[in-house]
Amino acid sequence: MFFHITLERNMQLHPRHFGPHLRDKLVAKLMKDVEGTCSGRHGFVVAITSVEDIGKGLIREGTGFVTFPVKYQCVVFRPFKGEILEAVVTMVNKMGFFAEAGPVQIFVSNHLIPDDMEFQSEDVSNYTTSDGSVKIQKDSEVRLKIIGTRVDATEIFSIGTIKDDFLGVINDPGAAS
Template identity: 90%
Template sequence: MFFHISMEKNMQLHPRHFGPHLRDKLVAKLMKDVEGTCSGRHGFVVAITGVDDIGKGLMREGTGFVTFPVRYQCVVFRPFKGEILEAVVTMVNKMGFFAEAGPVQIFVSNHLIPDDMEFQTGDVPNYTTSDRSTSV
């Protein structure tokens, strides 16, 4: 579900940011560009926890921009099939319900649950809705 991994990214910085606080500006741009993004390979980037290395910059001809290779550590959220997640139900309709677990939106179809499925009702209370009675 949550992993702490090391990643790399080439960051481009405008010449107006060059000066005594170059590293701070580069790290701020990295956080702005990377946190909250998603990749199919790694998952959702929750937060950058540290910057390991900023390589030597390479100037792009004609633009003045400099590309810096940056190695950083981050926490990513990557759910897997069959994994149990704590989620908040956001909408219920005749077809099923929608829920959110962090940045992931989940839909659970009502058609996947067989009508003859029985729930254990030991110490669990029964809840009744306006359209039908269900045991949870």
């Protein structure tokens, strides 16, 4: 689920950036530092939308770096248990398959794949129904439901299922090509 929230961060700026473009440098550095990171609390920071406030800088003793408290608004993404996501399959093996929904990795074990889908280890390993009408392989798009998340300080890993109504392949690249 996406959220638009306000976060705060103390930015350290090297003295060489002091000058007329100090603010731009600060924002650029903020984006570089923050976007794409993951915090266990808020999830993945997808994008910074605006910088609300830059506080007074504090020169650190010894180094000459200046610390600015920066308030910024950003879009974060965090998977929740029970949430339905659309994801792209990245890897298929005998134990299940891995998929990615943006920055989030999701594993779907073979117990959580419908029983009528069998693992096929052809040149491209896949899960296929007995009549071959539905096929899950690498780069397939699937709709899945998160049944559990493990949130570390810098990482979020999820387990999903496609064993429920209206879940499964939504766009089969193999069939299209």
